Amino acid sequence: MSSPGQFTPFSRNVTRLLNHMKWGSPVHYSIVTDRQYDKSRGKEFHFPPWLEEASIYVHWPYCKKRCTYCNFNKYVTPTIDQDRMRACLTREARTLIRLSGIKRVNSIFFGGGTPSLAEPRVLEGVIDAVREMVVMPTDVEITMEANPTSVEMKRLEDFKSAGINRLSLGIQALNNNDLRTLGREHTVDQSLTCIQEARTLFPDRLSIDIIFGRPSQTLNSWKAELDHILQVCDSHISLYQLTLEPGTLLYKLEKQGVLPMPDADVMADMYETAVERLDRAGLYRYEVSNFARDVRAESTHNKAYWEGKQYIGVGPGAHGRFCPVADQTESKRIISDSKAYFQSVPCHSKDGARERSLRSDGNLVKLSTATPRSRQPVAEETEQRESPSDSFPSLLQREARIQTLEPEAWMLEVEKYGHATRKRSTLFNIDTLRELLLTGLRTCRGISSQTWQQFSPEDHPRDVFGPSSFTKGAIISGLVELDDRGLRCTHHGLNVLDSILPELTEILDSHYDNVR
Template sequence: MVRELQYSLQGSYITKVFSVYFGGGTPSLARPHLIQKVLRGIQDVCDLDEGAEVTLEVNPTPSQTNKLHHFKAAGINRVSIGVQSLDNDVLRHLNRDHSVSDAVACINVAQQLFTGRVSLDAIFGLPNQTLERWRQDVRTIVNLCKDHLSLYQLTLEPGTQLYHQVKSGEVKVPCVDQLADMYEASVQVLKDIGLGRYEVSNFASNYSTQSRHNKAYWQASQYLGVGPGAHTRIVPRDQNRENTESGVVSNKDIYNKEYWQASQHLDVGPRAHTRIVPSDNINMGCTESGNLRRKNTPNLDNSLTDIIREARVNACDPVSWLREVGRKGTGVRKVEQQTRLDVASEYLASGLRSTDGVTEARWSVFLPQHTLYDIFSDRAKWLQQEQLIILSPEGMKVSERGLNVLDSILPHLLSMLVEKTNN
């Protein structure tokens, strides 16, 4: 893991890291010295900001709780605890390996060690869960810790016991309308308690308790993920790594410096996500002359089809990932070129999830040819009239009401973006 981390850092523009997130699977099962080793691995090749947010996902079992002080000594300064529910019946349905008393004990210890930096996870849409039962569960969870809460709707994974129980009719889960009621009820409960919604699924007591790492995703910042299944977003750099397979140098001068010098964030663990600025250009989509290839997309301005970033995916299987890292320093298995339009679309979809929305200043980094106001002022007028979005020359955001139905709004906005760029 440290090898891939350092390989990727050394092959990027990253000089300072502002947040590190150990997630995916159960990273707290690792020994604290591994956390320390990863953080030292970062410091060996670049600057880990003194105030960097270093988060660890934790399952609230007694064994994990007992290791929290060791994790703090290793460099962790924020924890995200997978409480899910404070109802033992619900935990049994989810096959969780902790009880309500285990979760309460973990939260109490975490608050002593990581004051103001404790996030809790809660799940709704569970079997036999009623609106009132969910409402009470949220209140109980938040009354234990008011720093930060992330809400998740139950996802039925094919092949799991619960999936088969629901499909067979043995177990019932709430319908779509009930799920909507549960979400809206939780937003109101949290607001009454003092946690404001700053993103569709995330709530915080104040600005300082918001997740810096999550906000980087929604703002389309660059981040580096390490481990099996890690996803990557990168911008080509004009300096080759020694022994690069392609031997082609790409031209960075066409890129907006604000993009490739953006804040850098690291994800560590299975299925981590990565956006970095690399120094090599293997499969970068460059011609032998050093110019960038353009996607063969009809009816689009050439400038919109400039390849400005790559999406990369690591091998998902741990054995395959280890083999790839041992062979070439990285577990990357799949590479996809992304145009300005691709990146802008991603920013639109992720940025509108947050209450900050999509700013014109940030948008112009990715798609300077078209302002948000130019694209949406007429096309999205009906969404404005329905008070679902708020559009101004400074940017676009979704209203409180609109956040509740964001999944229905986004397809319309993305379609409008494509329509504008096709004209």
């Protein structure tokens, strides 16, 4: 899996959920701020443990060529200033860690692009910068995406010495004709050699990516390919159905009618066949697209996305979801003391809402004085909506952040301001719950009541979804389970998840519309 944040929550005109918070066991926060003491109530507040930890995604934007199916944020350039990229990645990582106030990092994921085209010292610099600022467990997962080309294979040992301890190999297909169609540079023989070498260097920490639903692919050819994959794989496989994205070569060819694609029923059969065969081989499905031999082989980093945990995005176009404690503290003070300044620099958003911008200590502050008329996808929002001021915990809001896309512009901003956050959007609890629903139900464990109540303390998933006739019918049909532990899909439910999520999202929105 590459950069998080690519999913789009269902749009709906939903106002704020519950902006008050109830913490469990009190834990003193490590950063002393002017809001740790609520003068109006005369007592000190405490922060939940999950606010003090995060995962880190680092985006390397460069590739040797663009694949025919790829629409990720990547760039093909003849020369790369490795020293400058190293300096900017490490600086932005330090800045965002400081803004987040976290004390612990549980995983680091280098995605792209093709991060294995970076010099190992670039990745090592980022790892060292993170380690200098926070605690990392002794078994911290540090993953790098790589392609099985001969150039990249030669440097795997150097990457391991730099701190990489888990590898995600973009095999994509064990068919040379299909590899050419996908625009891949490697061959099947190179893939098999690389898998063998990687299993030696990263025993039980190797994942391979495979794409199915490829042009002209049949169910029988897919079965034969699965048998080959199971003979050579290690302990983790990620399966992705080919999606033809606008702007890609394959999308253009399909629209021209020259690209024969398997129909929807055949692709559904391919997926179900893969789930069954992988399970018989000892690789169980722990998420819709991910299969592991045991819990140790599961991706710690990707589980942070699915379980609604904080993550910080570093690098061009990287996405993040975290509470910028230090930033929000400073921003609140600036807003309170400098209203006249903000009023002197008005501009207008596309919604007609007046916005203010201010750079202070390298931080971009964006405010909106009007609530947007309709809820837009998180990645498109640029306003920071204000919360009620009568409750201290509600002042600390999680944000969706996106870094500047283009590498040169990103580096210039990092060099000038310390980080290059281009878009910030305050996430109220309803926003986070919606994302949790869309990602958490992709996993076999689903959404635990404990995780749900971090964002909606007075509700249990049973209270939200239980009364619905759709939920009751889905339970009777064996698609979902809802009990004291939380909400999750059954084995069959995961196969038809796309038909379940829209209904459950509607139920979620309706519930909090009614209780506001």
